[in-house]
Amino acid sequence: MVQIRAIIADDEEPIRVYIKAKLSILWPEMIICGEARNGLEALELIENHGPQIAFLDIQMPGLSGLDVARQVAGKCRLVFITAHDQYAVEAFDNEAVDYLLKPITDDRLKKAVERLKKRLNNPFQGPEEIQKTMQMMLQAFEKSGKSYLRWIKAQHGDGVIIIPVDDVCYFSKSEKYTRMVTKKKDFLIHKTIQTLEEELDPHEFWRIHRGMIVNARHIEKVSRSITGRGIIRLKERPETLIVSRNYLHIFKQM
Amino acid sequence: MSLNWNGKVEMKDTGTYRFEVSxxxxxxxxxxxxxxxxxxxxxxxxxxxxxxxxxxxxxxxxxxxxxxxxxxxxxxxxxxxxxxxxxxxxxxxxxxxxxxxxxxxxxxxxxxxxxxxxxxxxxxxxxxxxxxxxxxPYFFLYQDRYFETRSIAQEERIKRLLSEKRRVEVELKMLQAQIEPHFLYNTLFNIQSLLDSDGEKGKQMLQDLTRYLRVALSKSRAERTTIGEEVDLLRSYLNIFKLRMGERLQFTIEIPDEMKAIVIAPMLLQPLVENAIKHGLEPKINGGKIIIRGKMDKDRISLEVIDSGLGFQEGPQQGGVGLINIRERLLALYGDQGRLVLKENPGFGLQAVIEVPYGTD
Known part of the structure; x- marks a missing residue:
């Protein structure tokens, strides 16, 4: 009989110890050939020991469980462990991978073991399907994690200060850099106007010009000159900004 | 003629405009x-x-x-x-x-x-x-201004309603932040795990969780708390993480005793500590250290959370929602007098400082 080897990867020691102990009872024929404290160690263990099964925590330092899985897909069966149900557990509870939600109950672990035993008898599934599942998981993960830029780093003295975007009155293009103007100070940052437009919340930050984005919350009023250009007066800055023709439509219904 | 008689236009404009008066x-x-x-x-x-x-x-x-x-x-x-x-x-x-x-x-x-x-x-x-x-020509301006004043009055009304809505939302978020489900599930699973392998540690963690929940859920805490109580909460919180993360987490709390009776709004420091762990130390392979420090002078107190973690991750998937909530609450509670400053010092993670007036209420 072929010996079954598995690895366990979780950054929290009590959990590794627990899972190892439970597995030794539920599946005495299986040998845990390695324990990893982070994603990089997990990858190394899988490369070096070639286990049939890997129990991977998703949130790990270095590399996440999903990153590890992407790199080793097709080399071993995967069982993910996490307290986060944001990845829509059921959707991925298929043949390609299994999924254990913390706190793991004995029954659920038993079920996972039975599934693994059954699957080990079947021929290995093509890496394509695993890749596909991984892709879906990653997408779900990224979607739920996606949010708008809320803080921006800027050089300040000999350190870096982190400015909430709410405090920024406007961004304007300035040769190689972008000027970030707040109530009292202004900073030069590396992000381009284009990048900022993609990353900032479009409901709060409006592009008004090829080289300018204004924070709508800081607008005192917008008047329209007879020549049809928009002129923005700011609440806490003396200068006025001009809305170019291409972006005037933002203010049309006002 | 809306010639901007009094408008200063500093930004030189490069686009072309067409005169359009309907x-x-x-x-x-x-x-x-x-x-x-x-x-x-x-x-x-x-x-x-x-x-x-x-x-x-x-x-x-x-x-x-x-x-x-x-x-x-x-x-x-x-x-x-x-x-x-x-x-x-x-x-x-x-x-x-x-x-x-x-x-x-x-x-x-x-x-x-x-x-x-x-x-x-x-x-x-x-x-x-x-x-x-x-x-x-002033008619042009007059007209624009007339509509502006009308819309400004409207805007004020909307603003008032929004700020009320915001306050309720912020309070709700605060309540949710007290007991984050992932924190609870992870901690419970750790306790479950420890009870099999190391009962003593498991009991310790259970006690810390109980202490944390008792403070976090107490009704009297809904509006105000003392720095001392907040520190107790943080100590339990960090003890739990210390057991979970082991050598990867060190922490010190340096709050002078004379500050402990000072009344402050609840849940200002906890999100800073949570942030330091979640975004600073947990994702770092070797972990690091958290220092919680309090300082006071005549009329202001400052509370700092410094970590030696990865620093602030900039980008669309950054964290910092908790930090935004703190800012909003400081604004709602102390106006211009309260602030949150975030700094990143080279080679030493993130430094978050809350400054609020003291003794004014």
């Missing part, structure tokens, strides 16, 4: 001008040319309307782009309008051409036209 708006401007002209005529008939109301009316209308029409048409046709050319075009249009207006006026009132030799009268008419002629 037909409806032009009609409005013309009708306002008409009313304005009538008022001028009445004024003149009373004060300057007594008894000549008919002449005044005709004269004033012809001058006023021709200024108006000339200005509108010239701006429409020539579409001046820069501010300076707007000035020049408008000035020329006003001048031309006055000249044409006076001619039409003289013709229409049936005044003798000899009027032209009456220099004094002519100068008077010219002077009056110039003074009022330059006022007509």
């Amino acid at each position: 037909f409806r708006k032009s009609l409005k401007i013309v009708s306002y001008t008409f009313i304005f002209n009538t008022l001028i005529a009445l004024f003149l008939a009373l004060m300057v040319f007594p008894g000549k109301i008919g002449e005044c009316l005709i004269m004033s209308q012809s001058i006023g309307l021709s200024i108006c029409i000339f200005t509108l048409t010239s701006l429409h046709v020539l579409k001046p782009v820069s501010q300076r050319s707007q000035y020049i075009v408008s000035l020329c249009a006003i001048g031309l309008g006055i000249a044409v207006g006076i001619s039409i006026g003289i013709a229409a009132t049936g005044l003798e051409l000899s009027v032209l030799h009456n220099t004094q009268l002519l100068l008077k008419i010219l002077f009056i036209s110039l003074v009022f002629g330059f006022m007509i």
Whole structure:
């Protein structure tokens, strides 16, 4: 009989110890050939020991469980462990991978073991399907994690200060850099106007010009000159900004 | 003429603009001008040319309307782009309008051409036209301003409603933040795990969780708490993480005893610590250290959370939602007096400082 080897990867020691102990009872024929404290160690263990099964925590330092899985897909069966149900557990509870939600109950672990035993008898599934599942998981993960830029780093003295975007009155293009103007100070940052437009919340930050984005919350009023250009007066800055023709439509219904 | 008489335009504009005044708006401007002209005529008939109301009316209308029409048409046709050319075009249009207006006026009132030799009268008419002629353009501004003030009043109302909604949302988020489900599930699973392998540690963690929940869930905490109570909460919270993360987490709490009785809003420090763990130390392979430090002077206190973690991750998937909540709550509670400053020091993670006034309530 072929010996079954598995690895366990979780950054929290009590959990590794627990899972190892439970597995030794539920599946005495299986040998845990390695324990990893982070994603990089997990990858190394899988490369070096070639286990049939890997129990991977998703949130790990270095590399996440999903990153590890992407790199080793097709080399071993995967069982993910996490307290986060944001990845829509059921959707991925298929043949390609299994999924254990913390706190793991004995029954659920038993079920996972039975599934693994059954699957080990079947021929290995093509890496394509695993890749596909991984892709879906990653997408779900990224979607739920996606949010708008809320803080921006800027050089300040000999350190870096982190400015909430709410405090920024406007961004304007300035040769190689972008000027970030707040109530009292202004900073030069590396992000381009284009990048900022993609990353900032479009409901709060409006592009008004090829080289300018204004924070709508800081607008005192917008008047329209007879020549049809928009002129923005700011609440806490003396200068006025001009809305170019291409972006005037933002203010049309006002 | 919305020539921005008083607007400073510092940003040089590179795009091109087209002059667009809709037909409806032009009609409005013309009708306002008409009313304005009538008022001028009445004024003149009373004060300057007594008894000549008919002449005044005709004269004033012809001058006023021709200024108006000339200005509108010239701006429409020539579409001046820069501010300076707007000035020049408008000035020329006003001048031309006055000249044409006076001619039409003289013709229409049936005044003798000899009027032209009456220099004094002519100068008077010219002077009056110039003074009022330059006022007509203000209609444009007046109109814009009228709508602006209306929309500003509306905006204020919406703002008030929004700030109320925001306050409720912020409070709700605060309540949710006290017991984050992932924290609870992870901790419970750790306790479950430890009970099998290391009962003593498991019991310790259970006690810390209980202490944390007791403080976090106490009803009296909903509005205010003391720094001492907040520190107890943080110590339990960090003890739990210490057991979970082992050697990867060190922490020290340096809050002077005399600060512990100070009353502050709850859940200001906890999210900073949570942030330091979640984004600073947990994702770092070797972990690191957290220092919680309190300082006070006469009327202000500052509370710092410093970590040696990965620093602030900039990008669309950054964390910092908790930090935004703190900012919003500081603003709601202390206005300009409370602030949250985030700094990243080279080689040493993130430093978050909360500063609030003290002793004012």
